Amino acid sequence: MNSLTLNNYLLASGLLFTLGFAGVLLRRNIIIIFMCLELMLNAANLSLVAFSRFHLGADGLPNYNAQVLVFFIITVAAAEVAVGLAIIVALYRARQTTHVEDLQSLKF
Amino acid sequence: MDPSLPWLILLAPLVSAITILLFAHRSKALSVALSLGAVFISLIGTLLVFGKDPALTASQFSWITAGPSLHLVIGLKVDALSKVMLLVVTSIGALVHVYSTVYMADDAAKARFFGSLSLFMFSMLGIVLADNLAMMFIFWELVGVSSYLLIGHWFTKESAAKAANKAFITNRIGDFGFMSGILLVWANVGSVDLSEIASRISQLTENPYLLAAAGLCLFCGAVGKSAQLPLHVWLPDAMEGPTPVSALIHAATMVAAGVYMLARIFPILSPSPIALGVIAAIGALTALAAALMATQQDDIKRILAYSTLSQLGLMVAAIGVGSWAAAMFHLFTHAFFKALLFLGAGAVIHALHHEQNIWRMGGLRSSMPRTFATFAIGTLALTGFPLLSGFFSKDTILLAAYHQNKGVFAAGLLTSLLTAFYMTRLFVVAFLGTPRSESAGHAHDCAEAMTVPLMILAVLSVIAGYEFFSKSLFGEPFFEHIHSIHHASIVPTLAITVFAIGSVAGFLLYSGKSEEPVKNPFATLFAHRFYVDELYAALIAGTQDLLAAISAWVDQYLVDGLLVRGLSTATWGAGYLFRLLQFGNLQGYAFLFGAGVVALLYILIK
Numbered sequence: 001m002n003s004l005t006l007n008n009y010l011l012a013s014g015l016l017f018t019l020g021f022a023g024v025l026l027r028r029n030i031i032i033i034f035m036c037l038e039l040m041l042n043a044a045n046l047s048l049v050a051f052s053r054f055h056l057g058a059d060g061l062p063n064y065n066a067q068v069l070v071f072f073i074i075t076v077a078a079a080e081v082a083v084g085l086a087i088i089v090a091l092y093r094a095r096q097t098t099h100v101e102d103l104q105s106l107k108f
Numbered sequence: 109m110d111p112s113l114p115w116l117i118l119l120a121p122l123v124s125a126i127t128i129l130l131f132a133h134r135s136k137a138l139s140v141a142l143s144l145g146a147v148f149i150s151l152i153g154t155l156l157v158f159g160k161d162p163a164l165t166a167s168q169f170s171w172i173t174a175g176p177s178l179h180l181v182i183g184l185k186v187d188a189l190s191k192v193m194l195l196v197v198t199s200i201g202a203l204v205h206v207y208s209t210v211y212m213a214d215d216a217a218k219a220r221f222f223g224s225l226s227l228f229m230f231s232m233l234g235i236v237l238a239d240n241l242a243m244m245f246i247f248w249e250l251v252g253v254s255s256y257l258l259i260g261h262w263f264t265k266e267s268a269a270k271a272a273n274k275a276f277i278t279n280r281i282g283d284f285g286f287m288s289g290i291l292l293v294w295a296n297v298g299s300v301d302l303s304e305i306a307s308r309i310s311q312l313t314e315n316p317y318l319l320a321a322a323g324l325c326l327f328c329g330a331v332g333k334s335a336q337l338p339l340h341v342w343l344p345d346a347m348e349g350p351t352p353v354s355a356l357i358h359a360a361t362m363v364a365a366g367v368y369m370l371a372r373i374f375p376i377l378s379p380s381p382i383a384l385g386v387i388a389a390i391g392a393l394t395a396l397a398a399a400l401m402a403t404q405q406d407d408i409k410r411i412l413a414y415s416t417l418s419q420l421g422l423m424v425a426a427i428g429v430g431s432w433a434a435a436m437f438h439l440f441t442h443a444f445f446k447a448l449l450f451l452g453a454g455a456v457i458h459a460l461h462h463e464q465n466i467w468r469m470g471g472l473r474s475s476m477p478r479t480f481a482t483f484a485i486g487t488l489a490l491t492g493f494p495l496l497s498g499f500f501s502k503d504t505i506l507l508a509a510y511h512q513n514k515g516v517f518a519a520g521l522l523t524s525l526l527t528a529f530y531m532t533r534l535f536v537v538a539f540l541g542t543p544r545s546e547s548a549g550h551a552h553d554c555a556e557a558m559t560v561p562l563m564i565l566a567v568l569s570v571i572a573g574y575e576f577f578s579k580s581l582f583g584e585p586f587f588e589h590i591h592s593i594h595h596a597s598i599v600p601t602l603a604i605t606v607f608a609i610g611s612v613a614g615f616l617l618y619s620g621k622s623e624e625p626v627k628n629p630f631a632t633l634f635a636h637r638f639y640v641d642e643l644y645a646a647l648i649a650g651t652q653d654l655l656a657a658i659s660a661w662v663d664q665y666l667v668d669g670l671l672v673r674g675l676s677t678a679t680w681g682a683g684y685l686f687r688l689l690q691f692g693n694l695q696g697y698a699f700l701f702g703a704g705v706v707a708l709l710y711i712l713i714k
Binding site: 021 | 699702
């Protein structure tokens with residue numbers, strides 16, 4: 001157990017974030033992009049929990065501020081998914097596509 | 109003397125003018141009666157003034173008082189100089205009024221004509237009587253207005269309307285100088301009162317350039333009003349007005365006001381050799397140039413107009429050689445014979461149904477004997493026939509010039525030669541020979557109201573130069589000035605010689621001719637008045653075109669281009685540039701956003 005340090009967690013978190021960001025940049029399907037966004041949020045959550053666990057206070061307890069922030073992020077992400085998926089459904093109904101390169105009507 | 113007498117002389121025509129122009133313009137007979145009555149009241153008043161105390165300043169009214177130094181009064185000055193001028197203005201004015209009753213008999217706007225004539229009499233008498241420069245300037249402008257009204261009397265004729273404008277606008281240039289001169293004098297002497305300026309002139313003589321500037325600025329007013337070079341162009345065109353107007357305003361009185369004003373401000377001019385030199389040069393040049401132009405004109409009134417220019421030039425030159433008395437003397441005699449010539453020309457024009465070209469006249473000697481005889485006297489008086497008035501007064505000027513300035517003397521002699529030449533030409537062509545048009549053949553003398561003024565003026569033209577007559581008017585002190593000019597027997601000899609040469613040459617050249625026998629480039633140049641009008645027209649047109657081009661450029665490029673289109677283009681261009689950033693690729697935005705975050709982190713952590 002002691003063999004796992006903060007760096008291991010941060011490395012995992014960074015890998016997850018990079019994977020998510022690469023997915024956002026490279027994929028064309030809007031649902032996949034959406035899932036990758038969730039991945040990035042959860043990478044951030046992972047690093048926050050790790051910080052909470054490894055930065056103990058003077059009384060030996062973990063720093064709960066970070067964990068509270070994680071709950072906020074989970075809540076906001078849930079709300080975001082609800083709105084985002086609704087938009088994607090509406091978009092699909094209007095355009096019959098979920099491909100970002102087909103959405104060009106506002107393009108100059 | 110009753111101090112209200114000068115006021116009566118001045119205000120009678122004003123009352124007539126106001127009554128006619130505001131109330132009585134519907135009744136021609138009433139207007140004529142009012143105007144005639146007013147001018148005769150002024151004439152009788154003037155005659156009463158003579159024989160009284162020679163120098164008198166009538167009661168003054170305070171007009172404007174502002175601050176410690178500005179105090180303007182309205183006051184009348186009756187001295188030897190203004191008395192003579194009063195007589196000239198009122199006597200010729202009265203004769204012209206009588207003459208006009210016939211000349212303008214059929215005119216539809218007779219009432220307006222007589223109203224304007226009264227207004228002119230009031231303005232001109234104001235100039236003559238003014239005891240300070242500010243008041244003189246006001247009346248100076250008023251004669252400009254009445255001259256404008258009378259030149260443009262037949263304003264439905266385009267040339268008359270244009271001539272009226274030309275006279276008014278040209279005079280503005282001179283009047284601007286006049287006003288600057290008054291301000292210069294007032295700023296340095298602290299008064300505009302003529303007698304005070306004369307007594308305090310030493311304050312101005314300390315700086316000779318300032319003195320010359322003040323004198324020459326005032327002279328500008330005379331250049332405009334007396335139509336000297338280079339502002340002479342308006343006077344020949346002013347002949348578009350009715351002939352009585354030409355006789356009164358543009359020959360005898362208003363155009364002589366410039367000379368009168370110079371004689372009035374002579375205390376400012378006499379200490380300044382610079383100012384006198386310029387005045388003499390301009391006068392001599394005008395006299396010569398106008399005489400040259402007169403030799404090739406065909407319109408009887410225009411010939412007389414150029415002759416007036418030339419004689420005014422002589423008077424101005426006389427001022428320039430320091431002899432204001434000679435100038436006033438010539439002004440006095442010239443007023444009579446030039447008014448006579450103009451009224452004679454008017455009689456001819458009237459009899460020939462508005463024919464003004466001398467080549468379409470001829471043979472009027474037998475058909476219009478009275479006009480012929482009086483015109484002959486006028487011509488001889490003007491050309492300097494010995495023992496007529498013009499001979500004496502011109503001789504005085506030539507004498508003064510002979511002692512002071514040989515250049516002016518030579519110009520004066522040459523002018524006399526040319527005067528004799530062109531007046532003989534006019535006389536021979538218009539009156540001798542055979543009629544060259546139908547109307548000339550049927551001509552006959554006009555009504556008594558027109559011929560009687562001619563005869564009175566003819567008598568005056570003969571006697572005005574004699575000392576027994578003029579001394580009683582001018583008074584003894586004036587003739588001391590005249591006599592102070594040393595006599596030189598060469599001057600009258602030369603004057604008579606040039607008169608003889610000019611007249612004989614004119615007679616030989618033009619006798620029995622039915623068209624202009626002189627045809628050479630010089631004659632064309634004179635006939636076109638040295639192309640001065642064309643030059644001015646081109647200059648003004650050129651200046652206007654240039655100004656128009658500049659304003660068009662400013663409007664097109666600065667206002668339209670920079671302000672209007674420039675702003676819109678700048679806004680559009682900025683919009684275009686920023687629009688390029690919105691390339692519309694979702695992943696591209698995300699990449700840029702990520703790259704931005706990375707860059708920020710790098711900057712913050714480094």
